[in-house]
Amino acid sequence: MPEIINLIRRLRFDNGEMTQEALAVRVGVTRQTIIALEAGKYTPSLALAFRIARAFNKRVEDVFQYEVPIKE
Amino acid sequence: MNAEQKRAWLGVVTGIACVVGYVALVPFLGPMAATGAFGLYGINGFAGFIGRKERADERDRSIARRATLGGAMASYMAFILGCMGTWFIAFAWLGKEQVSVHLLGTITFVGGIVFYSVRSTVVLVLYGRHMEADNA
16 A cells, blocks of 8 residues: 655654654644654645645655555 | 543443433333433533633644534434334334324434434544543
């Protein structure tokens, strides 16, 4: 099953160790949503993905990547 | 715990209270009159006062939508099974050709309780899965 992976956690630390709460406020969601995103438990809408990318001054594809797991 | 989870807990607790109340009243009032215990579910109306100012984001709305869909499916199934089951028991087991019209109201009410109880449970389960990430 294909999965969307993200680099939110790493980008937060690369951006002055931005807290989850700060990112959440910036993109207009709750901290719990950022936690779920970082853990790969929730796939964001396209609009939220763009807002997150913009918060890091990155392109969407620099933050979110489409990964097809290798079949065993 | 956000407002949606608090409302879900209220739904689960009142749903359990209804079932416990009904079972407790049956020996004293009989199966029909004991359905008065379902009135306890009215307490769930206070859910509207929980977290009115709390903002919901897209994940909250997604969870609420999935839970509502699950609740509606379970409720519909409970209603249809209740209706068909009533006829089946009356005709096949009891040999009756008629059933009390009061049963329709009871089945409808049970369908409503199933809707809110299942919706509340799904909300708690989905938030619980996300909380695993929080605790990891």
